Structures are given as C-alpha cells and as structure tokens.
Amino acid sequence: MSELNAESTAFRAALDVVRDVDPRIADAIAKELHDQRESLKLIASENYASPAVLLAMGNWLSDKYAEGTIGRRFYAGCQNVDTVESIAVEHAKALFDAPYAYVQPHSGIDANLVAYWAILADRVEVPYLKKFEKRQINDLTDAEWAELRAAFGNQRMLGMSLDAGGHLTHGFRPNISGKMFDQRSYGVDAATGQIDYAALRETAKEFKPAVIVGGYSAYPRKVNFATMREIADEVGATFMVDMAHFAGLVAGKVFTGDFNPIPHAHIVTTTTHKSLRGPRGGAVFAQPELADQVDRGCPMVLGGPLAHVMAAKAIAFAEARRPEFAGYAQRIVDNSQALATGLLNRGATLVSGGTDNHLVLVDVDKYGLTGRQAEQALLDSGIVTNRNSIPQDPNGAWYTSGIRVGTPALTSRGLGTAEMDQIADLMHTVLSSTKPGASKAKFDLDPAIADRVSKQANEMLGAFPLYPSVDLGI
Numbered sequence: 300m301s302e303l304n305a306e307s308t309a310f311r312a313a314l315d316v317v318r319d320v321d322p323r324i325a326d327a328i329a330k331e332l333h334d335q336r337e338s339l340k341l342i343a344s345e346n347y348a349s350p351a352v353l354l355a356m357g358n359w360l361s362d363k364y365a366e367g368t369i370g371r372r373f374y375a376g377c378q379n380v381d382t383v384e385s386i387a388v389e390h391a392k393a394l395f396d397a398p399y400a401y402v403q404p405h406s407g408i409d410a411n412l413v414a415y416w417a418i419l420a421d422r423v424e425v426p427y428l429k430k431f432e433k434r435q436i437n438d439l440t441d442a443e444w445a446e447l448r449a450a451f452g453n454q455r456m457l458g459m460s461l462d463a464g465g466h467l468t469h470g471f472r473p474n475i476s477g478k479m480f481d482q483r484s485y486g487v488d489a490a491t492g493q494i495d496y497a498a499l500r501e502t503a504k505e506f507k508p509a510v511i512v513g514g515y516s517a518y519p520r521k522v523n524f525a526t527m528r529e530i531a532d533e534v535g536a537t538f539m540v541d542m543a544h545f546a547g548l549v550a551g552k553v554f555t556g557d558f559n560p561i562p563h564a565h566i567v568t569t570t571t572h573k574s575l576r577g578p579r580g581g582a583v584f585a586q587p588e589l590a591d592q593v594d595r596g597c598p599m600v601l602g603g604p605l606a607h608v609m610a611a612k613a614i615a616f617a618e619a620r621r622p623e624f625a626g627y628a629q630r631i632v633d634n635s636q637a638l639a640t641g642l643l644n645r646g647a648t649l650v651s652g653g654t655d656n657h658l659v660l661v662d663v664d665k666y667g668l669t670g671r672q673a674e675q676a677l678l679d680s681g682i683v684t685n686r687n688s689i690p691q692d693p694n695g696a697w698y699t700s701g702i703r704v705g706t707p708a709l710t711s712r713g714l715g716t717a718e719m720d721q722i723a724d725l726m727h728t729v730l731s732s733t734k735p736g737a738s739k740a741k742f743d744l745d746p747a748i749a750d751r752v753s754k755q756a757n758e759m760l761g762a763f764p765l766y767p768s769v770d771l772g773i
Contacts, residue, residue: 307768314771336765339709341682344705345573347765352618355611355613358610360379364603366602390617394616394619396561397561399586401583401585404568405602407543412476418509418537421588454510455480455481456469456509456512457512460484461688465512466515469514469541485499487651487690491651492650492652496526509537511537520655521558525556528564531565537566538563538566539567539568541567542568543581548631552625553625566584571612574631575619577615633715634709635659638706638720639659647726649662657707661703670702671740712763713763728748
C-alpha cells in the first residue's frame with residue numbers, strides 16, 4: 300500500500316477522531332465530499348476551498364474569545380489571535396490594494412451591518428436614547444424605528460432592487476437594514492437589463508440618500524463604480540459597495556479601473572468564500588477616515604471574532620495573492636461567457652443578453668416554467684442551480700421566473716469553455732423537456748431524460764476530480 304499524502308492523512312485522522320464521538324457526523328461529512336464530487340455545481344455563490352483553508356479552521360484557535368481589535372482585546376491571552384488577525388489583515392490589504400481591512404465579520408451580512416453602523420456613527424453624533432435602552436430590536440414598532448432613524452439624521456439608503464439583482468441586506472424589510480434605513484431602489488433599463496446610470500442619478504438627486512449601495516447578488520454585468528461615486532458625491536452620500544459575489548474578480552485583476560470598487564467607494568464589504576475560494580466569512584475595506592468606526596464592529600455588531608476562521612481567511616488571501624489566481628479569475632469569466640453563448644445558441648433567453656462576470660441569469664419563462672420548476676428539474680438531472688428573480692418578475696421572489704448559474708466552482712475543478720458548451724446543452728435538454736404541472740412548483744420530466752443527463756454530467760466530471768489529493772479510503 301502506497302504512503303498517504305498529507306491531505307489524505309489529515310482528513311482521515313480528523314474523521315476518525317469525530318467518528319469516535321458520533322459516527323453519524325463523520326459519515327455526513329464524508330457523504331458531503333462524495334455528493335460534491337458528483338454534483339455539477341453551478342451555484343454562483345459557492346466554490347471549493349483548498350485543503351489548507353479547510354484545515355486551518357479545525358484547531359485550538361476555535362477555543363479563544365477575542366473581542367476587541369489587534370492589541371486591544373477584552374480578554375487576556377490573545378497574543379496568537381493577534382498574530383493570526385494581523386497576518387490576515389496584511390494579506391487582505393495587499394491583495395486588494397486597500398488602505399485598511401477588517402477581517403472579523405462572520406458573514407457578508409455581518410460585514411454589511413458593521414459598515415452601516417460605521418457610516419451612521421461617522422455621519423452624525425447621536426445622543427443615547429434612554430427609552431430604547433432595554434428594548435429588544437424585534438419588539439420595536441415601525442413608528443419607533445422611524446423615531447430612531449430620525450435621531451440618526453433620518454437616514455436613507457439607495458440600493459439595487461431585488462428583482463434587478465440586489466440583496467436583502469441592501470435595505471429590504473426581511474433584513475434589519477430595512478428597518479435601519481428608509482430605503483429606495485434603483486433598477487435596470489427594461490430594454491437592456493443593465494443599470495441606467497442617468498435614472499440612478501435622478502433618483503439620488505430626488506431622494507437624497509445618506510448611503511448609496513453598489514454591488515449585487517444576481518446582476519450579470521460589470522458596474523461602473525467611478526460613475527456611482529460621482530453620483531454619491533453630487534448628493535453628499537456615503538458610497539458603499541458590497542462586492543461579495545465578485546471579490547475574486549477584483550482580487551484577480553479581472554475587474555480594474557472604473558470597475559474595481561476599492562479606489563472609488565468609501566467602504567467596501569465582501570464575503571470570503573464565493574469567487575475568493577476562502578472560508579465562509581466576511582471582511583470590510585474602508586478609507587482611513589472610517590477605520591476607527593469599523594474597528595468598533597465587535598462588540599457593536601459582532602460577537603467574539605472566530606479566530607480559527609480568520610486563520611483560514613489568511614490562508615485564502617495568501618493563496619489569492621499567488622500569480623495563478625489571476626488566471627483562475629479570468630477563466631471564471633471566460634467560462635461564464637461560454638456558458639451564456641451556449642445557452643443563447645440553443646434559444647435560451649438571458650437577462651441583459653449575456654454576462655460580464657461569473658454568473659448568468661436565465662429567463663425560464665421561455666420554456667414555460669417557473670424558476671422553482673426549473674431548479675428542481677435540473678437538480679433531478681444532476682445539475683445544481685438556484686431559482687432567482689428577474690427584473691419585473693411576475694412570479695415573485697419565491698417561485699421566480701429565472702435561474703441563476705455561476706462558474707466559480709466548476710472553474711476550480713478545471714472545467715473550461717468546451718465543457719461549458721456541453722453543460723449548456725444539458726441544461727437546454729432538461730428545460731426544454733420539462734412540462735409545467737398543476738402548480739408553480741409541480742412539473743413533469745421523463746425520468747429517463749433526467750437519468751441520462753445525470754449520467755452525462757457525471758461522465759464529464761470524471762475527467763475533473765474534486766480534491767484529487769484527498770482520499771478518505773471509503
């Protein structure tokens with residue numbers, strides 16, 4: 300028997316230790332690797348972290364409380380956490396050429412909340428409101444939230460609408476940001492499916508927001524952040540960008556100049572997974588004048604920083620600084636555009652007619668389906684996507700009329716443009732063979748077609764093994 304490599308030895312040993320306590324958990328972890336290896340994963344917000352990133356999260360750093368900032372903790376004994384966080388900040392600043400980085404947020408939502416409160420604290424001095432001291436956030440009425448917003452200077456936010464590709468954390472009611480701010484949305488041009496900057500400017504002048512948010516979760520084009528900063532300056536707004544989805548394209552120097560938010564925004568937030576290929580977590584980049592306020596993120600918004608995840612972030616940032624990451628980032632876009640072309644060549648309708656980034660938004664009404672029907676039919680056929688709203692979506696945010704597909708994960712596995720065309724053919728086969736059922740969720744797809752497509756997908760993936768250095772021996 301040949302000697303196991305370091306990765307296989309590490310993961311086998313870890314699962315053995317877990318199995319001694321509860322074998323069901325070990326089995327579920329191993330099954331997840333098996334399932335991911337056999338899935339044609341087109342979730343735009345998912346990727347595959349390296350073994351080094353994954354292993355950096357399973358260690359004694361998890362045992363530490365470290366509220367505060369580097370060198371100014373509320374707990375003693377945080378010298379090693381300080382080292383880890385300092386290295387993560389060093390790599391993050393160098394990777395994005397940013398003057399300041401904050402790597403403590405546990406998620407993209409946390410990063411956005413840190414940014415919002417930093418902006419509010421920077422813009423106004425607010426007296427402490429005794430009447431709200433002992434109230435729970437969820438118990439406040441709309442009138443009380445309005446009173447609080449007034450105390451903060453009647454804060455207003457202008458962000459991308461959900462159906463145009465925005466995110467819930469950009470001021471929408473299901474998220475706390477929808478209560479923090481009086482929100483108004485900008486959308487896309489009905490004819491082009493792209494941002495109408497002239498209309499955005501007029502809305503900003505009329506609404507006079509305190510914050511303008513750029514960035515998206517389902518917009519398939521580049522955003523001109525230089526133009527958006529001009530608009531923000533014209534109305535005296537703080538310009539924030541949520542680059543969670545496309546941070547890897549910024550790090551890999553695919554998005555530069557006007558399309559790189561770092562030099563144009565006052566503050567930038569991101570997740571550290573998605574196109575960055577790091578652990579699940581968040582980060583904030585800001586101009587120096589906002590740094591002190593962002594540093595108050597814990598305990599203002601965050602609980603104790605997750606030191607083990609910050610270690611994994613440091614590894615991911617270091618990996619992204621390697622020259623080969625730029626090639627990976629470019630291949631993400633090349634693959635996305637190849638997938639779009641393949642779908643268009645087969646008669647599909649795409650929002651905005653194509654893509655400039657890592658994702659493609661397919662209007663499945665062309666196939667007579669809802670997004671939920673299309674999502675499940677594709678899943679039954681071994682193709683993992685997610686349903687997504689499209690501009691002016693008649694089916695709403697639950698059933699939707701679109702599906703979102705992205706290429707970061709499959710690009711990590713090594714698939715290229717030729718495979719993207721094959722995937723487009725498989726998707727078209729499934730969607731054109733699926734018939735709507737009695738409800739917006741029900742559909743009819745011949746199981747033989749689903750089985751055939753699934754086998755073709757698995758055959759394709761066989762040439763691009765996932766985590767080839769990891770052999771669990773099962």
